[in-house]
Amino acid sequence: xxxxxxxxxxxxxxxxxxxxxxxxxxxxxxxxxxxxxxxxxxxxxxxxxxxxxxxxxxxxxxxxxxxxxxxxxxxxxxxxxxxxxxxxxxxxxxxxxxxxxxxxxxxxxxxxxxxxxxxxxxxxxxxxxxxxxxxxxxxxxxxxxxxxxxxxxxxxxxxxxxxxxxxxxxxxxxxxxxxxxxxxxxxxxxxxxxxxxxxxxxxxxxxxxxxxxxxxxxxxxxxxxxxxxxxxxxxxxxxxxxxxxxxxxxxxxxxxxxxxxxxxxxxxxxxxxxxxxxxxxxxxxxxxxxxxxxxxxxxxxxxxxxxxxxxxxxxxxxxxxxxxxxxxxxxxx
Amino acid sequence: xxxxxxxxxxxxxxxxxxxxxxxxxxxxxxxxxxxxxxxxxxxxxxxxxxxxxxxxxxxxxxxxxxxxxxxxxxxxxxxxxxxxxxxxxxxxxxxxxxxxxxxxxxxxxxxxxxxxxxxxxxxxxxxxxxxxxxxxxxxxxxxxxxxxxxxxxxxxxxxxxxxxxxxxxxxxxxxxxxxxxxxxxxxxxxxxxxxxxxxxxxxxxxxxxxxxxxxxxxxxxxxxxxxxxxxxxxxxxxxxxxxxxxxxxxxxxxxxxxxxxxxxxxxxxxxxxxxxxxxxxxxxxx
Ligand SMILES: Cc1ncc(C[n+]2csc(CCOP(=O)(O)OP(=O)(O)O)c2C)c(N)n1
Ligand SMILES: [Mg+2]
Numbered sequence: 369x370x371x372x373x374x375x376x377x378x379x380x381x382x383x384x385x386x387x388x389x390x391x392x393x394x395x396x397x398x399x400x401x402x403x404x405x406x407x408x409x410x411x412x413x414x415x416x417x418x419x420x421x422x423x424x425x426x427x428x429x430x431x432x433x434x435x436x437x438x439x440x441x442x443x444x445x446x447x448x449x450x451x452x453x454x455x456x457x458x459x460x461x462x463x464x465x466x467x468x469x470x471x472x473x474x475x476x477x478x479x480x481x482x483x484x485x486x487x488x489x490x491x492x493x494x495x496x497x498x499x500x501x502x503x504x505x506x507x508x509x510x511x512x513x514x515x516x517x518x519x520x521x522x523x524x525x526x527x528x529x530x531x532x533x534x535x536x537x538x539x540x541x542x543x544x545x546x547x548x549x550x551x552x553x554x555x556x557x558x559x560x561x562x563x564x565x566x567x568x569x570x571x572x573x574x575x576x577x578x579x580x581x582x583x584x585x586x587x588x589x590x591x592x593x594x595x596x597x598x599x600x601x602x603x604x605x606x607x608x609x610x611x612x613x614x615x616x617x618x619x620x621x622x623x624x625x626x627x628x629x630x631x632x633x634x635x636x637x638x639x640x641x642x643x644x645x646x647x648x649x650x651x652x653x654x655x656x657x658x659x660x661x662x663x664x665x666x667x668x669x670x671x672x673x674x675x676x677x678x679x680x681x682x683x684x685x686x687x688x689x690x691x692x693x694x695x696x697x698x699x700x701x
Numbered sequence: 702x703x704x705x706x707x708x709x710x711x712x713x714x715x716x717x718x719x720x721x722x723x724x725x726x727x728x729x730x731x732x733x734x735x736x737x738x739x740x741x742x743x744x745x746x747x748x749x750x751x752x753x754x755x756x757x758x759x760x761x762x763x764x765x766x767x768x769x770x771x772x773x774x775x776x777x778x779x780x781x782x783x784x785x786x787x788x789x790x791x792x793x794x795x796x797x798x799x800x801x802x803x804x805x806x807x808x809x810x811x812x813x814x815x816x817x818x819x820x821x822x823x824x825x826x827x828x829x830x831x832x833x834x835x836x837x838x839x840x841x842x843x844x845x846x847x848x849x850x851x852x853x854x855x856x857x858x859x860x861x862x863x864x865x866x867x868x869x870x871x872x873x874x875x876x877x878x879x880x881x882x883x884x885x886x887x888x889x890x891x892x893x894x895x896x897x898x899x900x901x902x903x904x905x906x907x908x909x910x911x912x913x914x915x916x917x918x919x920x921x922x923x924x925x926x927x928x929x930x931x932x933x934x935x936x937x938x939x940x941x942x943x944x945x946x947x948x949x950x951x952x953x954x955x956x957x958x959x960x961x962x963x964x965x966x967x968x969x970x971x972x973x974x975x976x977x978x979x980x981x982x983x984x985x986x987x
Contacts, residue, residue: 414854414887414894434888436857436895437824464823497733497799499807501774501822674801682801 369573370594375558376569380591381598387550390588391489393528394546395420398457398487400529401536402428408536409449411435411458413442418548419459419489443469443477443484450482455536462488462504462545466511477541478516485535486511490548492587492638493666493683494676503671509643511543512616519616520563521545521637521645523590524554527613530561538563547638549676551588554611566619568626570597570609581694582608582626585636586615586645589664589685593636596690607694615645623649624656632697633661636690638680641665660700662693702927705752705920713919716786717747718975721948723782723795725971728962731799734807737945737958738852739779741883741916745941746783748919749848753926758788761815767845768834770819772827773852773881774808775960781805781814789816825858827851828878832868835876846930849878854886857895862907868936869908877929878909878938881916883945885956904938916941948975 370376379385401408402424409431412421416434425432435442439460446456458465466473466486477484488511491504511519518538522528528546535542554569555561569590572579585593590611597607608626612618627633633653635646646663653659666683680686705713720743728734749769750756756766771780778798785792790804797803804814808822819830831849838845855861868876880900888894904911910932914921922941929937945959946952949971952963963971977983 412888414857416888418887434894437854437886438857438859438895440859468823497731497807499799499822500810501806501808501820672801673799673803673805673807678801 369571371568371571374560374567374569375556377553377556380552380554380594385552387552388525389548389550390522390525390528391420391546391548393522393525394459394487394489394532394544395423397529397532399423399427401457401533402431405455405536407453408455408457409433411442411446411456413437413439413460413465415460415489419487421459439465440469440472443472446484447472447476447480447482450477450484451480455483455485457485457487459487459489461502462491462507463502466507466543467504470510474514478514481516481540483539483541485542485544487544487546489546491545492547493671493679493685494547494549494588494638496549496676496679497673499673500670505640505666505671506643507545508615508637508639508645509647512643512648517541517543517616518614519543519545520613521586521615522613523587523611524551526553526555526557527561531563531613534561534563545587547588552591554591554594564614564617564619566610566612566614566622568608568622569611570594570607572606572608577629579606579608579630580698581605581632581634582610582630583634583636583690583694584610584612584623584645584649586612587638589636589638592685592687593690595687596694599687600691600694605694605698612645615648618648618652620652620656623652627653627657627659631659631701633659634664634690634693634697635661636664636685638685639665641667660697662697664690664693702753702923702930705923710919713747713751716751717743718948718978720747720779720782720786722972722975724778725949725963725968725975727778727782727795727798729965729968730796732962734778734799734962735775735960736952736962737885737955738773738776738881738883740949740952741943741945741947742776742779742850742881743947744917744919745879745922746779748922750783750787752919752923755845758816761789765843765845768818768831768847770827770831770834770847770849771809771821772849773824773855774821776852777809780809780817784814784816790814824852824855825860828861828864828868831876832864832873835873836871838875847876849876850881851878852881853883853891853897856897856900865904865907865909872908872934873936874933876936877926878936880938880940881943882940883943885945885959887956887959889956900940908935910935910937911940912937913940913942916943917947948979950974950979
C-alpha cells in the first residue's frame, strides 16, 4: 500500500491523474530560487523555452545569460561565476550538457568545486521522436562517477521544483536530471523532500515488514514501479517501492533496510543499466549485503525515434518489464 | 560542372517545390519536427543531388561518390525527401519519419538509411567529420569532393571554429562548406542570440575562400561550386542566404517555426500555397 505518512497524491493510480513534465518543476523552482536569492543566476544555450529557463529570464533579465549553442562555453562561464559568489544554473539537453561539455564540467566545475547547478533536460528515451542523438542515457553514469558532484533525478514536477530549490542550499556542484514528457504527479505539497534521503512510497500492508521484493527507482519511472507493485498485490506478491531521487549520495540506510526485508531488489531507471542507479545499488549491495538483483533500464543499446510509450516498451522499461524483472529477482532468492 | 540549361532549371525548380510539399506532408504525419530549415534548404538540396554531386543512388556505398555531410541534422526532412526522389529508397517510406522502427530517424543516423553519410543532430560536429573524410580522400588520392552543409546557429559552437582553423591550415581544397544563412535559431534571430557577423571576414581570416549566393538560386549555387572546384589552395565556404520557411508565407522568416510541425489546417494552407506557387498558378489539385 502507499505509505500514508508521505501524503502522496491520492489520484496517483487514476487514469485522470494530473500529468506534468519534470522540466516544468525546474522552471518554477528556478524562478523561486531567483526570488529568494539574489546570487542565483541562469545561463542557457539556445533552449530557453524548452528548458523552462524562460520565466527566470523574463523576471531577471540582468541575471540571465544567453550563450548561444555553446554548451562548453556555458559550463566554463558558470564555473567562473560559481567561484565568484554566484549560484549559476545552466540548462540544456542532457545529451549536450553534461554530454558535450563533460570535461569542462569535470575540471572547471567539479574539480574546482564551483557552485554550479547543472540542469540536464530531455533525459531518457522518453524524449521520443527526436531519436537517439537527443536521448541522454548515460548522463547519470558520468555525473555519478564525478567527485564532488551530487545527482538528483526527481520523480515528478513537484519534486523537480523542490530538488531545484534544494540545490541552492547545497554548496558545490549539483546535477539535476529532467524529462521532456508529461508524467503523473506522484507527490503533493505535504510530501517531504529531503536531499540525500530515499523515501519508501509503497510498502507491504498490515503489520508485517517483510516483502517479496524491493524496487528502487528514480525519475518518472517511479510511477511505473508503483503500478507494478499495485498490480502484483493481486498475485499476493508484496513489495517495497523506494523513490531514490538522490542518486548520489545514495541513502544507504533506507536502501539496505528494505533490501534486507525483501531479500531481492529490482532497479528501475530510464538510463543505461551500466553505471546508473542500478549500478550504484549494485556497488552498495556488493559491499554491504550481496543480494539477488535485476536491472530495468537500457541494455547497452541506443534508443531510436518513436512515441515515448512505444519506446519504453520496446526497450524494456515498461510496467510489464518491471513485473518480469521482479519475478526473476524473486526466483533467484 | 555543366551549367543548367533553361529546361533543366525549370524541372529542378518544380522538383524542389515538390520536395517542399513532401516535407510538409512528412511533418504533418510525424506530428513533430522542424519546418523552417528544411523548407529553406530545398533548393540547395535539390541542386546538390540532381546536378552537383557525383553519386549513384542505387550504389550508396560507391567509393568514388562525392560526400554530403549534413551537420545541422535537424533539417533532415529535406535530406530524406531529396534522397527518396533521387532514388535511394521508396518515396512512400518518407511518411514513416520519426515513427518507431523507421529508417527515417528524427535526426539522421549513419547506417540507418542509404545515402546518410554521418550521424548528426547535435550541432557543430559536421565540419570536423567532413574534414576527416576530405583528409582520407587526399591520403587515398581519391577524386571525390566533400560538401558540408551547416547552419548559422551552429556557428556558436567552438567545435566549428576549431574545424575552420584546421581546414584552412591544411588547405583542404577538396572540401566545400555550404552555410544556411537564414538568420534564425531557436531563441531568436542569430544576431540577437549570439552575433555571428562578419562571417565573410572571419572565414577569410582562417584562410578560406568565401562566396556569397542567393540560396534559392540554383544557377548561383552551381557557379559557386564550380568556382570552389577551381580553387586549389584553400577550402571554400559558400554562404547561402536563404529564407527560413521558404514557400510558405506564414512560416517565412519566423524563428518560431524552427522546431515545430504544421497542424492539419496549417499543412493544408501550406500545401495550397506551394501547389499554386503562392497564388501565381492554379493548382492541379483544385
Ligand atoms: C550541441 C547542440 N546543442 C543544442 C541543440 C539544440 N538545437 C537544435 S537546433 C538549434 C538551433 C540552431 O540554429 P540553426 O541550426 O540555425 O536552426 P534553423 O536555422 O534550422 O532554424 C538548437 C540549439 C543541438 N541540436 N545540438
Ligand atoms: Mg539558422
